[in-house]
Amino acid sequence: KIINSTTSAYPNNFKGYNGKVYFSAVDNVSEGQLWVTDGTPTGTLKVYGGLFLRNFTLFNSKLFFMGADTTLFYQLWSTDGTTGGTVIVKADYTPRNGGSGFIPISMAVHNNMLYMSGYDSVSAKQQLWVSDGTTAGTIKVTNGGFSPTRLYSFQNKLIMTAGEIGRAHV
Numbered sequence: 001k002i003i004n005s006t007t008s009a010y011p012n013n014f015k016g017y018n019g020k021v022y023f024s025a026v027d028n029v030s031e032g033q034l035w036v037t038d039g040t041p042t043g044t045l046k047v048y049g050g051l052f053l054r055n056f057t058l059f060n061s062k063l064f065f066m067g068a069d070t071t072l073f074y075q076l077w078s079t080d081g082t083t084g085g086t087v088i089v090k091a092d093y094t095p096r097n098g099g100s101g102f103i104p105i106s107m108a109v110h111n112n113m114l115y116m117s118g119y120d121s122v123s124a125k126q127q128l129w130v131s132d133g134t135t136a137g138t139i140k141v142t143n144g145g146f147s148p149t150r151l152y153s154f155q156n157k158l159i160m161t162a163g164e165i166g167r168a169h170v
Contacts, residue, residue: 001044003027003035011035015056017063018081024053032068036081047079048086057107059114060133064089066104073101076118078133089131090138094121104129108151110158115141117148117160128160 003009009025016022020043025035032052037044051067052074058064062078062085069075069088076090092102105126107116113130120127120140126147131138142148151160 001037001041003044013054013056013065015058015063017058020081022047022056022063022079022081024051034065034067034079034086047081048083051077053077055104055107057109057114059107059109062133064104064107064114064133069101074099074103075101076104076116076131076138089133089135090118090129092119092121094119094124096124106149106151106160108153108158108160110151110153111156115151115158117151128162 003025004027006028011023011025013024014021020036020038022036025033027033030050032050033046034048034051034053036047053065053067055066056063062080064078066074067077073093075088078089079086090102102118104116104118107114114133116129117126118129123143125145128141128146128148129138130141146162148160148162
């Protein structure tokens with residue numbers, strides 16, 4: 001299917017889910033949209049627009065990702081594959097310099113929970129968070145200057161890199 005007739009659609013972030021492939025692309029209308037395909041032109045459809053999405057992670061029968069909301073703050077979203085089922089799970093609207101929002105830059109499923117790096121407005125740093133997939137069930141695990149990245153579940157352990165000023169940890 002031709003998604004953008006005037007320039008490249010820049011399709012990326014491909015993730016298989018529920019027998020289809022979800023990805024981000026740019027059409028002639030807006031940037032950073034959530035698309036789905038069953039591999040046919042008629043089965044390639046826009047699910048949700050304007051998200052500038054990335055970091056797809058499958059968890060609890062949903063697809064979780066980082067995406068921009070209407071104010072261009074990057075938040076934690078989930079989708080069940082429908083427009084109505086594409087919602088913000090965790091948001092942060094604290095004013096600050098640089099990137100804005102919750103910014104879940106890395107996610108991993110570990111012991112039936114979703115772990116992620118996310119902004120904490122109290123410490124003003126990226127912290128480790130854990131979620132059961134709901135807004136109420138998304139809670140901060142660490143405090144201070146932890147800044148976790150590259151989360152990965154391996155042999156019953158959650159492995160990540162984390163940095164403090166002048167030091168990095170694995």
